[in-house]
Amino acid sequence: MKIWLNTLLLLVFTVVSAPAANAASDNASCLTCHGAMQGTVEKEKGVLVNLHIDQAKFEKSVHGGFVACVDCHLTFGPNPHQAPSANVAKAVKDMANAISAKSKVDAVAQAACLNCHPDMYKEYASSIHGRNVIKKRSGDGPVCTSCHGSAHYIQPKTNRESMVNHFSVVSTCGNCHEEKSISEKYGFSPLVMERYLESFHGRKVKLGHPGAPVCSNCHGAHDVKGQKDAASPVAGANKKKTCGTAACHPGATDKFIAAITHKPLHPIAHYSEIALILLTLGVFIFIVVHVFLDIYADVRDRLFRKGNKHE
Amino acid sequence: MNKHIPAEIERFDLSARIQHVIMFTTFLLLSFTGWGLKYAYADPSSAWITIWGGAKTAGIIHRTAGIIMLLDFLYHQFYLLNLWRKKDLRLTVVPMPKDVVDFFQNVAYYVGLSKKKANFGKFSYMQKFDYWAVYWGMFIIGTSGLFLAFPVMASYVFPTWSISWAWDVLFIMHSDEALLAIVFILFFHFYNEHLRSDVFPMNYMWLTGKMPIEELKHKHPAEYEYLYGDKGKK
Numbered sequence: 001m002k003i004w005l006n007t008l009l010l011l012v013f014t015v016v017s018a019p020a021a022n023a024a025s026d027n028a029s030c031l032t033c034h035g036a037m038q039g040t041v042e043k044e045k046g047v048l049v050n051l052h053i054d055q056a057k058f059e060k061s062v063h064g065g066f067v068a069c070v071d072c073h074l075t076f077g078p079n080p081h082q083a084p085s086a087n088v089a090k091a092v093k094d095m096a097n098a099i100s101a102k103s104k105v106d107a108v109a110q111a112a113c114l115n116c117h118p119d120m121y122k123e124y125a126s127s128i129h130g131r132n133v134i135k136k137r138s139g140d141g142p143v144c145t146s147c148h149g150s151a152h153y154i155q156p157k158t159n160r161e162s163m164v165n166h167f168s169v170v171s172t173c174g175n176c177h178e179e180k181s182i183s184e185k186y187g188f189s190p191l192v193m194e195r196y197l198e199s200f201h202g203r204k205v206k207l208g209h210p211g212a213p214v215c216s217n218c219h220g221a222h223d224v225k226g227q228k229d230a231a232s233p234v235a236g237a238n239k240k241k242t243c244g245t246a247a248c249h250p251g252a253t254d255k256f257i258a259a260i261t262h263k264p265l266h267p268i269a270h271y272s273e274i275a276l277i278l279l280t281l282g283v284f285i286f287i288v289v290h291v292f293l294d295i296y297a298d299v300r301d302r303l304f305r306k307g308n309k310h311e
Numbered sequence: 312m313n314k315h316i317p318a319e320i321e322r323f324d325l326s327a328r329i330q331h332v333i334m335f336t337t338f339l340l341l342s343f344t345g346w347g348l349k350y351a352y353a354d355p356s357s358a359w360i361t362i363w364g365g366a367k368t369a370g371i372i373h374r375t376a377g378i379i380m381l382l383d384f385l386y387h388q389f390y391l392l393n394l395w396r397k398k399d400l401r402l403t404v405v406p407m408p409k410d411v412v413d414f415f416q417n418v419a420y421y422v423g424l425s426k427k428k429a430n431f432g433k434f435s436y437m438q439k440f441d442y443w444a445v446y447w448g449m450f451i452i453g454t455s456g457l458f459l460a461f462p463v464m465a466s467y468v469f470p471t472w473s474i475s476w477a478w479d480v481l482f483i484m485h486s487d488e489a490l491l492a493i494v495f496i497l498f499f500h501f502y503n504e505h506l507r508s509d510v511f512p513m514n515y516m517w518l519t520g521k522m523p524i525e526e527l528k529h530k531h532p533a534e535y536e537y538l539y540g541d542k543g544k545k
Binding site: 028197200202203204206207208209210211214249250251252253255256258259265266267268269273274276277280281284287288290291293294295296297298300302 | 346347350351352354356357360361366367369370385391393418421422459463464465466467469471474475476478479480482484487488490491494495498502503504507508509
């Protein structure tokens with residue numbers, strides 16, 4: 001039903017705006033329809049394409065105003081009636097092929113980032129994320145939009161709405177790194193997120209501390225490496241350097257850097273916690289009972305034993 | 312022969328009163344700023360910390376207040392030493408077997424099993440509890456706080472075999488025992504010194520340091536007996 005409606009809508013808009021679309025390839029032509037269309041169509045089984053573009057939001061994004069739709073949606077020509085062509089640069093095409101397991105809507109468009117951001121792409125391609133996606137063709141690792149959100153609405157990193165802003169990037173990483181299936185498959189601690197969030201670092205970030213580190217401050221972002229990779233900033237001797245930067249913990253020692261591991265709580269720490277909670281609870285119960293007994297006796301004395309105040 | 316009995320008696324000298332003011336001022340600052348960090352993921356915490364100037368400023372307030380409190384505590388030890396030197400130090404706040412007797416007598420009085428109140432000395436077991444709780448707090452929260460505030464320096468102190476749990480234990484000690492301290496002050500100390508019907512709205516001794524002799528006789532009969540009783544040696 002929805003597809004049928006959408007098709008009808010598409011037809012109407014195409015007829016109305018076809019002359020303009022034929023003449024120009026600017027965003028306005030695309031947005032004439034895609035700004036108004038709502039809902040999704042099923043491209044192939046299980047692959048839903050959202051047809052709607054929020055024009056106002058797009059205009060305010062980092063790409064709004066100077067990136068044309070067809071700069072990324074390279075297979076689409078200026079004429080919407082033409083079938084998508086495969087006339088795409090080889091680098092983009094290779095990347096699109098590589099991420100096709102992940103990106104079923106428009107792999108070319110998701111690969112097209114590398115046309116304008118080649119440095120980032122190079123870093124990403126060498127990272128554990130990039131290698132997993134490009135070399136191993138896995139459906140797990142992130143592509144650009146997994147962390148930055150849809151290219152239509154990307155905000156600068158300094159904007160709180162950005163998915164990679166200092167105060168939102170932890171939950172962005174958590175989208176995957178909180179997943180038990182991912183931690184089991186790739187062999188990292190399933191408590192990475194939990195242990196980070198309860199650490200001083202995580203708490204301070206939550207409270208708005210601009211200097212407290214988020215995931216990317218220690219692990220890197222586009223060039224993030226696996227924990228066993230010697231090039232990782234938190235692997236082996238690198239960790240001491242990473243923790244020990246002037247702004248953080250200058251002079252960090254081997255024993256100091258053991259403080260943050262994201263590993264489960266050591267049994268000694270676990271049982272110390274239980275012991276201290278029991279102590280707190282015990283004292284609490286004792287003083288509450290004591291206070292209430294005192295109130296009881298005080299009221300009783302005032303009501304019924306007025307005479308013996310100064311015994 | 313009757314000795315002269317004054318109308319009131321000084322229980323806390325000026326130095327002790329100032330120590331107390333510094334102690335509770337820093338205690339409140341530490342509680343207010345630390346609470347936000349302990350419950351960072353509870354809803355009002357971010358707004359609460361904003362009131363304290365944001366996470367960074369709140370952290371500086373917390374550390375400064377912590378150091379002042381530790382210095383206050385340290386000063387208290389010298390204060391005691393000085394009293395001892397002047398032979399003015401009576402060990403009236405040291406827990407004694409009599410406190411156990413007093414405790415059972417007091418509870419018996421509370422529940423109506425006995426009509427006789429406990430024969431408290433200069434400090435009741437509740438006040439001794441109050442006093443020594445600070446030592447416990449200083450030992451557990453103070454040392455762990457100092458280590459957490461200067462973690463790189465602290466890392467030299469810890470033996471290698473302890474580092475896989477020492478940091479977490481420090482954090483747990485600091486945070487859980489701080490909660491214990493807050494709960495203790497909020498329920499026990501506030502009740503005994505603020506809300507109790509005979510002291511409400513507060514026991515003014517923290518300002519005057521003095522207690523009327525009638526109150527002493529009533530609340531600390533053993534001390535009254537010690538000072539002015541027939542068998543008194545003073």
